[in-house]
Amino acid sequence: MARRTKQEADETREALLDAAEHVFLDRGVARASLDEIARFAGCTRGAVHWHFGDKLGLFLALDERLILLQDEMKRRLCSDEAAPPLEHMAESITTALTELENDPRRRRLLTIMLQRCEYVAEMAPALLRRRQADAAIRASLRDSFRRAAERGELSADWPPERAALFLQALIGGFLNEWLRGEADFTLAGEVCAAVRGFLSCTAVKPVS
Template sequence: MVRKTKQEALETREKILDAAETLFQRRGVSRTSLQDIATEAQLTRGAIYWHFKDKAEMFNAMMERAKMPLEQARDAARLARPDAPLEHLRWSLLNALHSTVHNERTRRAFEIAMHRVEYVDELLAVRDRHLANRNHGLDVIEDGFKDAVAAGQLPKTLNTRTAAVTLLAMADGLIQNWILDPTSFDLMEVGQEAMEAFLNSLHATERKLLPPLKPEELACLGSAPLCRFGKPDEE
C-alpha cells in the first residue's frame, strides 16, 4: 500500500511538471500562476504546494527532469573513452544538440529557460540556479580541456578557461538561434562542423596565426574614424 502511495505521488508530481512545462512555454513563466498550473493539471492548489513550495522550485524541478538524460549521456561517454578527453567533450556537446532536436521535453525546457523566463520577484532563485548550472558546466568543460592537455591532445599553453567559455557560448548560441527558427539551419550539421572547427583550431594556440593587439590598437576600438590595422585612416 505504501509503495502504491509513493507511486501515485510520483505520478502527481510528473503531472504537475507536465502542466507547468506546457503553460510556461505558452505564456511565459512570470505570467503563469500556481493556480493556472493546478487548473491545467486538474488538481488543487494544495496538491501543488504539497510537492513544491513555490514556482521557482517547480521550475528548477522541471529543468532537472530535462537535464538528467544529458548528464547520463555525458557520464557514459566519460566511462567509454577515458583516454580520449577531446572526443568525449565533442560527443557530450553533440548529444546535447541531438537531444534539443529530437527530445521534445529537452527542447521545451531549453526554450522556456532561454526565451520564456524573466528573472524577477520569486524567479530570482531561478537566476541563481541558472548561474550555478552555467558555472558547473564551465567547470566540467574546462576539466575536459585540462585532461586533453595532460593527454597531449592540446598544447600546454592553452588557456583552458577561455576555451571552455568560448565552447559553451558557441553551443548555447547555436541552440538559442535554432529554437527561434528550427527551419533556418540544421542544428546537428552546423553544430558538429562549428564545434569540430573550434576544437581543431585550439592547436593553433601553440603557433599564433595573428599577432597580439598592441595597447594603441585596442585604444582605437569604438573610435571614429576607426583605425585600420593599427593605423589611423588616411584622408
C-alpha cells in the first residue's frame, strides 16, 4: 500500500533483509530474483527498490549485518589487555564459535558470504569491506600475540605475524568445512580444541 508509519516501514525493511537471507541462501545471490525475495517478505519489488535501490544495495545491507558481528569479535579480542593473551584469545574464539554454532541466522549469513556469492567486479564494494573486516581481525590477533611475546609467553618459533596468519587461516578453513553442512565435527568441540591445540603449540614450553 503506502506510507505506513516509520516503524512499519522499518519492519518491512527487516522483513526484506530476512527474506533475502533465505532466498540468497538456497538460490545463490546471482540466481535469486528480487521478485522472489519481495514475495517471500510479503510485498512487491517496489518495496525492494524503495529501501535498497537495487540488488547490490540489498546485498550490501545484508552484508552489513555480518560486518557488525565481525566488529564485535574484534572488540572482544581487544577487550581485556590485562589478561594472559593466549588464554584470552582462546576464550574469545571459543565464545564466538559457540555463538555462531547456536545462531542459525549467523550461520546463514556466513554461508551466503562465503559460499553463495561470486565476488566479481560489480561486487567490488562488498569485497572491499570484507577485506577490511578480515584485516582488522588479523591485526587484533597479531596484537594479542605481540602482547604475549612481550610477556615472554610466546615461543620464539612463532613470530606474532605468522601466528596470526596461521590462526586466521585455520579458523577460516574450519568454518568453510563446517558451512558445507556434512561436517563430522562441531565448532564448540573439535574446532575449539584445535584452536587451543595450536595456541598451546605457540606457548613457551615449560622446562621439564
